[in-house]
Amino acid sequence: MSRNRFIYLTDLMLVPIFILSFYTGVELHIAGQGDNHEIWHNWAVFHVNASLLFMILGIVHVKSHWGWYKGxxxxxxxxxxxxxLSLSVVFLLVIITGLSLFGIEGANSPMGLLHYQIGILTGVLSVCHIAKRKQFLFKGFAANVLGRKYRRAKA
Known part of the structure; x- marks a missing residue:
């Protein structure tokens, strides 16, 4: 797989994983307001798994675009x-606060609330980041996902 295709596919995978991570985080916060610990726990497990995948893909994404940061x-x-740059800093903060929650009781804790608030800010900046690049994501879909056969058949 070429480097450009790898970068494109990583970028493309980040979009649904971001949505999943953000959605499960909001649901987790809502569940924390209730009194059913099992529901909160289920959302916590779902959010942790989605967010770990998002973190890994985010790190790969930043590493792939490291030249931009150097520039x-x-x-x-x-x-x-x-x-x-703001998104990068806030993403790092949401990772740090999220990982710190592994060491404490996260439900309704001050650190959990801080993580939630930073997560909301990360979500807003991420939507702005994705919106500015939607043309790139749409244009590259046929070439990078459907492959050469699709391009030849279309021509």
Whole structure:
């Protein structure tokens, strides 16, 4: 698999996994307001699994685009670069707070609430990040997912 295809497929997989991680996090927060621990626990397990996958794909995504981060030294941080850099910092914070919850009782804890709030901010910045790149994701679908046979048949 070519490097470009690997990057594209990683980027593409991040979208549904992000939605799943965000959704399960909100559901987990809602379940934490109730009194049924089993429901909260089920959402917690689902959220942890989805979020670990999201974290791994996010790290691969950042590593794949590391040249962009290096370029910030010379280009500077203007325009949409601010959103991406902000997303990177907030993503790191949501990872740190999320991993710290493994060591404490997370339900209704101050750290759990902080993680939830940072998660909401991560969600907003992620939607902005994805929206700016939707053309790239749609354009590359036929070439990178459906493959050469689809391109030849279409031509």
């Amino acid at each position: 910030l030294k010379t280009i500077g941080c203007k325009g949409k670069r601010k959103v991406v």
